[in-house]
Amino acid sequence: MSRKVCVLVAGSWGTALASVLAENDHTVILWSRNAAQVKEINETHQNSKFLPGITLSDRIVATNSLEEAVTDADAVVMVVPSSGMRGVAGAIRPFLRSDALIIHATKGFEAGTLHTMTQVIAAELPDYDPDRIVCLSGPSHAEEVIRYSPTTVVVAAKDITAAECAQDLFINKSSFRVYTNPDVLGVELGGALKNIIALGAGLSDGLGFGDNAKAALMTRGIAEIARLGVAMGANPLTFAGLAGVGDLIATCTSQHSRNWRAGSLLAQGLTMDEMLAKVGMVVEGVRTTRITKDLAERYEVNMPITAELYSVLFEGKEPKLAVEALMGRVRTHEIEEVATEGLGLLS
Known part of the structure; x- marks a missing residue:
């Protein structure tokens, strides 16, 4: 089933995950603050700074409007650097559907609090069930994923149903295999x-x-x-x-x-x-x-x-x-x- 999925932000890993989702026939909104990057993606289907030489699917549409990206999205995939995760998580709150699936794919901690990204997102979205926040991780270079090289990752959530929903979004038979794990930490x-x-x-x-x-x-x-x-x-x-x-x-x-x-x-x-x-x-x-x-x-x-x-x-x-x-x-x-x-x- 095709879903609307927004990916935040348009770095190398976010763009690679957006490409996997597009390959799976989802409608993908890729968010960036950079207007020139948005223009390049929409007009040339290139993200030359992060993944030069790669032509992106026309199912990927870029925007610099967070409201446009998040509103009515079935799933929100957060690939924000750890230093910016709290700000972006708080900013999406007014536009987030209560039943939207939240997945993050950022590998790091927040300085000062020493919190994981799941903890940061949960703190900024107090009305969202923290057990449904999914973490995606595993051996996965963006430069290989974007070229559809065989890749296997893991999605973790305390709520196994949420993990399985994320698994269904990303898994495909051609190149991207996904396992589930309840051990988020x-x-x-x-x-x-x-x-x-x-x-x-x-x-x-x-x-x-x-x-x-x-x-x-x-x-x-x-x-x-x-x-x-x-x-x-x-x-x-x-x-x-x-x-x-x-x-x-x-x-x-x-x-x-x-x-x-x-x-x-x-x-x-x-x-x-x-x-x-x-x-x-x-x-x-x-x-x-x-x-x-x-x-x-x-x-x-x-x-x-x-x-x-x-x-x-x-x-x-x-x-x-x-x-x-x-x-x-x-x-x-x-x-x-x-x-x-x-x-x-x-x-």
Whole structure:
């Protein structure tokens, strides 16, 4: 059944998800504040800044009117950078249908409150059932999704019916497979925290340390993610799935990953400002590293990779010295440490 779905905003990931929805024969309204971008999408079916060389479906119509985008929409897909999520969520409230499905696909936290995106949206939409807010995550580079490369993601909501509605909206037989999961917190944490490890992987690759070092970083990284996740109340098995290991692999091993690119550029000697200018898009891992350091302190969780990356990003520590600090940590037993961390993969 064709639905009206609005997607907020017209970045690379929002545009890729809009294309999946259009392929599924939904009518898609893609919102952007940028009038020139709206004009380009409507007149040339291109979004050249974020996805150059791609022709978009004519089922995608862009607008810079939030009211036009949200009014009468059956579903609202929020792909807003974490720093702007609260403002956009509050702004859609007057136009949102009470029975509309809300899905977000943003991987990050809100600075200050340390809230997940689901918590931010729920706070701004107090009349909406928070259990029906759906999180979409998993290994999914926009550059591949837009070209209909086979991709598998997960949608999470406490209300399984809402998750299944989101699954029905996005799933198709040609390229986009969708699983459901009731562990909203675990899915959100996996999607956000893997960006920190991807920054580390980029640093490692930029320093020329090779595959052995990156494999170790990724393996210890997922243990670190799970350690915090379990302390916060997530299901440890979620981190063995698409939103955990799956997303971590994709983000740490691909040059499509802006977080990997950011780490690699920093390893080459660029400053933070130079790196952000060169990437040209939001690097959620930078904000997430700062916020996760605070979460680790709040929950009294040991997160050495996050701590060293924080030192590199915000205290000027040389990347090579950060890696040496990780390698020089006190010796321990892997199986005992995994059991203590609660990853749950062996049970």
